[in-house]
Amino acid sequence: MGQRLLHLLCNIEVIPTDHRPPKPTTMAPGQKLYPRATVKKIVKAHSKCNVSKNADVLIFLDYALFMQTLVKEAAIDSKQAGERGISAKSIKKVTADALAKFKG
Amino acid sequence: MASNIPSSAGRNRLAAPATPGAATTTTPSRRALSADPTSARLSASARRPGGAATPHARAAIRAIDQRRRTLFTPGRTRRRSLRDQRETPRDILRNLSRVLAPASQPLPSSSSSSPHRDANDNTLATVPEDDDDDFLIERPRFSLPLQEDEDDSDLKVPRSSGLEDENYTAHSIELPRRAWSEGPSRLGRESMASVRFSDYAGPEIQSDDVGIDSALFPPPAIEEEDSGNVMLGVGDSPERLDVEESRRQTLGRESLFGPIEIPDMGNETTFLMAPADSPTREATVIDAAVENDEPGVFDDMDDDHVNEPMDFPESDDEDNDNMEVPNDAENGNIEEPDATTLSKPMALATNRGKRRKLGKKISKHGIEYPSLPPGVVKRLATTFAKTSGVGKTKISADTLDVIMQATDWFFEQLGDDLSAYARHAGRKTIDESDMITLMRRQRQTSASTTPFSLAQRYLPRELLQELRMPVPVPIRASKKKSRAVDAEDDVDVT
Numbered sequence: 001m002g003q004r005l006l007h008l009l010c011n012i013e014v015i016p017t018d019h020r021p022p023k024p025t026t027m028a029p030g031q032k033l034y035p036r037a038t039v040k041k042i043v044k045a046h047s048k049c050n051v052s053k054n055a056d057v058l059i060f061l062d063y064a065l066f067m068q069t070l071v072k073e074a075a076i077d078s079k080q081a082g083e084r085g086i087s088a089k090s091i092k093k094v095t096a097d098a099l100a101k102f103k104g
Numbered sequence: 105m106a107s108n109i110p111s112s113a114g115r116n117r118l119a120a121p122a123t124p125g126a127a128t129t130t131t132p133s134r135r136a137l138s139a140d141p142t143s144a145r146l147s148a149s150a151r152r153p154g155g156a157a158t159p160h161a162r163a164a165i166r167a168i169d170q171r172r173r174t175l176f177t178p179g180r181t182r183r184r185s186l187r188d189q190r191e192t193p194r195d196i197l198r199n200l201s202r203v204l205a206p207a208s209q210p211l212p213s214s215s216s217s218s219p220h221r222d223a224n225d226n227t228l229a230t231v232p233e234d235d236d237d238d239f240l241i242e243r244p245r246f247s248l249p250l251q252e253d254e255d256d257s258d259l260k261v262p263r264s265s266g267l268e269d270e271n272y273t274a275h276s277i278e279l280p281r282r283a284w285s286e287g288p289s290r291l292g293r294e295s296m297a298s299v300r301f302s303d304y305a306g307p308e309i310q311s312d313d314v315g316i317d318s319a320l321f322p323p324p325a326i327e328e329e330d331s332g333n334v335m336l337g338v339g340d341s342p343e344r345l346d347v348e349e350s351r352r353q354t355l356g357r358e359s360l361f362g363p364i365e366i367p368d369m370g371n372e373t374t375f376l377m378a379p380a381d382s383p384t385r386e387a388t389v390i391d392a393a394v395e396n397d398e399p400g401v402f403d404d405m406d407d408d409h410v411n412e413p414m415d416f417p418e419s420d421d422e423d424n425d426n427m428e429v430p431n432d433a434e435n436g437n438i439e440e441p442d443a444t445t446l447s448k449p450m451a452l453a454t455n456r457g458k459r460r461k462l463g464k465k466i467s468k469h470g471i472e473y474p475s476l477p478p479g480v481v482k483r484l485a486t487t488f489a490k491t492s493g494v495g496k497t498k499i500s501a502d503t504l505d506v507i508m509q510a511t512d513w514f515f516e517q518l519g520d521d522l523s524a525y526a527r528h529a530g531r532k533t534i535d536e537s538d539m540i541t542l543m544r545r546q547r548q549t550s551a552s553t554t555p556f557s558l559a560q561r562y563l564p565r566e567l568l569q570e571l572r573m574p575v576p577v578p579i580r581a582s583k584k585k586s587r588a589v590d591a592e593d594d595v596d597v598t
Binding site: 033034035038039041042043044045046047048049050051052054055057058059060061062063064065066067068070071072075076078079084085086087088091092095098099101102103104 | 467468469471472473474475476477480481484485488489492493494495496497498499500502503505506507509510511513514515516517518519520521522523524525526527531532533534535536538539540541542543545546548555558559562563564567570571
């Protein structure tokens with residue numbers, strides 16, 4: 001029983017590590033992760049508000065989460081459709097759901 | 105005579121199409137320019153019968169010419185020097201008369217005198233019987249008196265009223281116009297491609313220097329963004345002596361650089377900056393129009409372009425480079441301009457392709473914004489695709505397009521939400537607390553996952569430092585941070 005629980009725990013343990021993206025340290029060292037000014041500009045244009053100094057980091061974090069959701073869902077969808085890669089059609093199908101999930 | 109030549113040549117160089125008559129007295133043309141635009145061509149096409157504008161303008165021209173003629177008539181002024189130039193038929197006749205004068209004799213029997221004498225004898229006697237050879241009425245005189253006066257100085261030059269003899273209907277026909285919006289090449293704001301300032305594309309435009317005056321056509325629709333450029337153009341355009349050109353430039357749609365002619369490369373460097381809307385734009389625009397009840401603020405925000413620093417200097421650089429090419433050619437080093445002209449269009453072509461793909465989008469507040477670079481999006485998507493367990497993690501081009509679309513929608517939604525939170529808090533600035541609120545409402549953060557743990561997972565260390573740097577965060581956040589440390593400890597332990 002304890003063994004089985006441990007096994008279950010290990011399985012549970014395995015899943016998040018699987019879903020965890022690779023550490024960004026794998027990225028090229030000189031490369032920027034994203035253009036901060038561009039993100040600020042985009043949000044500023046949409047919200048008509050100023051964006052404080054470091055809020056764009058969190059914004060990009062949110063965007064990364066959104067992308068994770070989008071790509072994951074699309075991968076599931078295209079796997080169900082029997083495609084190998086991630087197709088544009090599955091992304092299109094999944095986009096509305098992902099956006100609704102990220103509606104504040 | 106010799107002093108006349110340089111002045112006239114100079115005048116011709118300055119105002120090429122101007123006739124001398126209009127150049128000596130500029131008053132009618134000036135007045136006509138300010139009064140009615142249809143007679144603005146007076147100075148240029150005065151002598152041309154087809155191009156005359158209004159009857160009044162033509163009459164004015166004719167009056168000027170008559171004044172000149174009366175000024176310079178040889179009989180009036182006795183200026184023999186000018187007689188060689190103006191060889192009128194009357195002069196020819198006079199020369200002929202001078203040649204013939206010593207050899208010829210005046211006719212003794214003029215047609216008026218000799219029959220008259222005969223008739224005087226017969227009239228009293230035979231009036232009633234023969235009407236045919238006798239004249240009751242005095243016979244008209246068929247010759248001019250010879251010795252009356254040789255001097256023709258008091259002969260008036262015939263004056264004409266000036267308002268006759270032209271087919272006005274043919275000249276008053278309106279030529280086809282074209283609406284500005286459906287012009288042949290409606291390009292972007294800074295487009296240099298339309299060298300012609302008039303929007304009329306007819307056959308007469310290249311016939312001569314005058315053509316169809318653009319003043320006849322309605323001024324182009326000036327957009328709000330254009331107004332600055334046009335004002336700048338009015339102030340900056342150098343004063344040119346021919347009225348046509350300056351008028352056309354002030355009225356026409358004009359680029360930033362005024363009359364500077366960009367060589368043929370200008371067509372290639374320009375790119376279409378059509379405002380490509382995001383697909384949800386229509387609905388949100390209507391929403392904005394409904395809920396936006398302060399138009400003044402709207403216009404203000406419209407004026408301060410967020411993207412201006414990244415938009416304008418690039419085009420300036422391109423155009424400056426293009427303008428430098430002829431300068432180099434003038435300086436004499438021929439090799440270098442060739443290299444630049446060869447390399448520049450290629451670089452610009454690649455640039456343009458990229459730019460067109462990126463496009464410029466306008467948010468519902470009327471602010472242009474760039475989209476996230478596709479490379480960043482692709483890298484992120486590939487990273488997540490690797491972990492999603494798909495066989496082929498490569499993101500194809502059309503998939504990337506769809507993802508970019510979703511990205512745009514996401515940022516639009518995010519901006520809406522964040523602005524709602526910031527306004528609700530009475531701020532005009534979106535700060536981190538709004539973002540934390542949003543992420544909690546999105547259920548991305550919970551008791552176990554804090555923004556900071558997420559950031560530690562997803563973001564590189566430099567950005568993490570940026571996130572932690574502002575230490576004066578609210579107490580709740582610091583509590584969260586401690587909890588986050590606990591949670592991560594748990595994660596690390598297990």
